[in-house]
Amino acid sequence: MWFRNAQIHRIAPWTPAQEQLLDALLTQHFRDPTSAELQTCGWTAPFEGGDFAHCVNRQILLTYRSEKKLLPGSVVNQVTRAKAVELEEQQGFKPGRKQMKELKEQVTDELLPRAFGIRRDTRVWIDPVNRWLVIDTASPARADEVRHLLFKTLDITLLNVELNEAxxxxxxxxxxxxxxxxxxxxxxxxxxxxxxxxxxxxxxxxxxxxxxxxxxxxxxxxxxxxxxxxxxxxxxxxxxxxxxxxxxxxxxxxxxxxxxxxxxxxxxxxxxxxxxxxxxxxxxxxxxxxxxxxxxxxxxxx
Structure with a gap:
């Protein structure tokens, strides 16, 4: 249960009604990626079978979930080169830059349904009483993903923590x-x-x-x-x-x-x-x- 990391933000005064909060989170709920999608993200229940916002003692816990399919560039390039050789034999000359780009996109579309997906959860703690929002990640890129979905989902203002001493x-x-x-x-x-x-x-x-x-x-x-x-x-x-x-x-x-x-x-x-x-x-x-x-x-x- 304990967070391993804390990226700390101030929030402007914010007191959401629980029903409105749940409705907002459901509009951006997590779903499995389709065969044509490389990545999806959304909110899920922090506790299995529970609400999308876990509220206890005026504290709120959210869970951001993402799934990304692993499709190594080396594999895409290898298959693309093989298909380029076949295409060259068919048309009698090497495919140009535009053809290679289209070929690579075609290969990516063909391989995506077979790609293995990696699912990751990142928890978010919102403390409306003390005006904190804390993201459980050490990765700036991951925190950016979470903040992006937060802004898309909730009418909430995050503030930089401005310290008197660095x-x-x-x-x-x-x-x-x-x-x-x-x-x-x-x-x-x-x-x-x-x-x-x-x-x-x-x-x-x-x-x-x-x-x-x-x-x-x-x-x-x-x-x-x-x-x-x-x-x-x-x-x-x-x-x-x-x-x-x-x-x-x-x-x-x-x-x-x-x-x-x-x-x-x-x-x-x-x-x-x-x-x-x-x-x-x-x-x-x-x-x-x-x-x-x-x-x-x-x-x-x-």
Missing amino acids: PVAAMTSWLVANEAPGGFTVDQDVDLRSNMNEKATVRYLHHPLDGADVRQHIEAGKRCTSLAMTWSDRISFVLTDAFVIKRITPLDILKDAADPAESEAEKFDADFVLMTAELARLIADLIEAVGGERADERPLLG
């Missing part, structure tokens, strides 16, 4: 001072990247970060672009320079605190309530740790 500057200062902000501890994974050359990167994994070698890299001009941390002994995670939270892991103290549940539906609800409560506090504390938010919220374009 995450890079904040994380670098924590390493230099060898002191994490209140409520947080620094763990043992870090990426340090040069401002002058993006390829010049030093990565430490499972390595103490309070040594002189880390500070020497910073003195040489590198900045922290990814840092593993733990919040309140409850959640471990990695913070990136884009203020994306990755590798979210609830620790034992939270697992022990989970309410016992009899059915799968009750367990799903209990996990969702616990996760949203904890992540809302983590996000608030993390924003405070980087100096808070600026008031000039700018909307993301759909």
Whole structure:
């Protein structure tokens, strides 16, 4: 149930009626691709047999689903070349650029029905109370797909989270001072990247970060672009320079605190309530740790 990643957005004040929300999601529901389609996407129920919007404690969970057929370009090109040879023998000369393009399109149409489909789900948590929208992905491209369908489906405004201090500057200062902000501890994974050359990167994994070698890299001009941390002994995670939270892991103290549940539906609800409560506090504390938010919220374009 727990999200593994968090791409965080502010939302403008938004209080949808549940019936209207469900109706809107159904207009963009997921369906299997036809034999002629390479990819489809849409909304599906987060819990099997449930509604398309799973609402508990004024928190909303959505699931974006996509299916893409795997049709390697090398296979298409190989079959196209073979057909081009046959065509050359028939007409007595090599097919031109236009013929090759048409031949490739024909081959793609022929192979699509036999292509293997990969289905992926991405969850979206909407918190109308604290005005957060969080996408469970570390991929910017995947987040773009989800946002595109959100804008197409719902009358919702997403806002950039405008921070008073850049995450890079904040994380670098924590390493230099060898002191994490209140409520947080620094763990043992870090990426340090040069401002002058993006390829010049030093990565430490499972390595103490309070040594002189880390500070020497910073003195040489590198900045922290990814840092593993733990919040309140409850959640471990990695913070990136884009203020994306990755590798979210609830620790034992939270697992022990989970309410016992009899059915799968009750367990799903209990996990969702616990996760949203904890992540809302983590996000608030993390924003405070980087100096808070600026008031000039700018909307993301759909």
